[in-house]
Amino acid sequence: MSDHHNRPHVTLVSEVTVDGKLTVTRGASSKLLMQFMSHEAEVLLHQIRADSDAIMVGANTIRIDNSFLTVRHVPGKNPIRVIPSSKADISPEANVLSPDAPTIIAVSSLADREKCSQLAKKGARVEICGEDSVNLPALMKLLYEKYDVKSLMIEGGSTLNGHMFQEGLIDDLVLIHLPFIAGGEDTPSLVTGLSPKDVTDLLKLELVTQYLAGDNLITKWNVLRSR
Template identity: 80%
Template sequence: MQQILVLYNQTVLPPMSDHSNRPYVTLVSEVTIDGKLTVTRGASSKLLMQFMSHEAEVLLHQIRAESDAIMVGANTIRIDDSFLTVRHVPGKNPIRVIPTSKADISPDAHVLSPDAPTIIAVSARAEKDKCEALAEKGAHIEVCGDDLVDLHVLMKLLYEKYAIHTLMIEGGSTLNGHMFQENLIDELVLIHLPFIAGGEDTPSLVTGLHPREVTDLLKLELTSHYLAGDNLITKWRVIKT
């Protein structure tokens, strides 16, 4: 069943998508005015997130609570070491999903805490001992590709095996780019922060895309905008091509 997200008196029912074998995917991210995710490359996004208003934090955790699962990349786990659980609002913790082709996650990472199930998606070339170490910590190890994690395979597995119908992404620029490139994102929620980072190598919301013409650009439609405390929130629908 589709779940209802209640966002500050705005009731949002995720539309029925034209796909039947993957979750409805919402990318949620805080960004600076110039679209950066953090202060500089390799720095934790928590440096910026500390300046989010309480209302914006509540919004972020409300979306987590209303999502069946949450997905971030392995590099985000290595840098932020987040639990990816729900705070600030009542609700369940989402299933945690981490795609990492080589199983490059520490067995001591907070994302392996018993607060919620954790799915680690790996490729066939992931080292067996690394996978076993993660499995011993309770992670569900799923092979979703030969050399790299095939995101389409992963999305189908999440939907069919784990009954995940709504997936929230709080990824870094690389995961975001891969998901957009594979046409796997349905909507985008941005929490705008009043800073300009400006660094040439500072990660932006999306990297890895290589448009050559205007017709190559990803197209989105603004569906709503409002303030959560002092932070502007914009919500976008991805126009499928």
Template identity: 55%
Template sequence: MTALPDRPHVLMMSEITADGKLTLKKGASSKILMKYMAHETELLLHTTRAEYDAIMVGANTIRIDNSFLTVRLVPGKSPLRVIPCSMADIPIDANVMGSDAPTAIAVCEAAPEDRVGAIRKKGVTVIVAGKTHVELPLLLKILKEKFGVNKLMIEGGPTLNWHMLHDRLVDEIRLIHLPFIVGGSDTPSLVGGMHINSENEMIRLNLKKYYMCGSNLVSEFDVLYPGAP
């Protein structure tokens, strides 16, 4: 694992169906599909969380899944939960706002003061990272410099995943393959965002490892960005 001078090393970890989907349909919780992960794969997910300093998901994932993002199935310390939420409009009663693990909500300077204040009243840290929206490169720099985060994992939805890849902030990807096809042209897939214009813009992956974890295939990749040496 290469040490980076200005940001944490980032692992993207996700379960996906055979057709690359994260949920059954738009707006559905990913927890529905995660019920079908083998127990060994659940242990792998929680073991990975315990190995990382922080875990990040997008605010929309919190709204839909209301995840805890803690280490529960194996011994270990829960990582810092980081939620980018530019306008601080995260549900104030979300599970990540609880005291079972530390949480930081990243907002922008334009976030309404009353919402920011409500978050702070919950005992949750607020990080200001950008003027009109959360700037992910700045957020990761703050996480490393001020919070000592050297290893960050993301369990994001398609929007966060796309922005992280678009900003060249992801170093590794670990996929848990679920043997299902769900279809749907608007069903969320691993990466959303804008279309690319040519094959020169494709982000290439170097397969470095694959193995069975219980009944699930797991694949691990290094991320190779266009123009990178």
């Protein structure tokens, strides 16, 4: 377990194919795969949402999936929705801006002011976090201190997952394994952008538990060492 230093406990939750892919092909919605999740696995996913103070996904995932990121299938409150988007490139019509829960859009100083004010008009809380891109450690500190977020769930996007791992900001992983192999060379996998050179560069994990939810294998891992 990492020393938190005024940041939320972060759990990455993702469905993955047997070869670790998040979707069928680049640019395709993960919903194509998620329809094959057992009801029990869906319940698990929504239970983690309900148990989390906030949920974060990348702006690209929002563009492709247009998710609401709300709690269904279980009783519980909707978590605060957090979208890092350096340039504030999120449609003012996006479902994630629905009134179901507060939404924080983290932008950089370079973000277009007009886009930011459009998002704010839709009820989003626009927070400047970083100069030319979103500073994730600063965003974690802000969520913890200003919004009282103690537990954060990430539902990725392989780029966001990679940046969070690079910054050593992920504590554990819950993976919902789906019985497919995608095999596409360009298909996004769970994490991208780490470029390890040697086995010593690899992120080390420890298996905490594994079980079946319906017919989907669930594995839970602790992150032992950040890069």
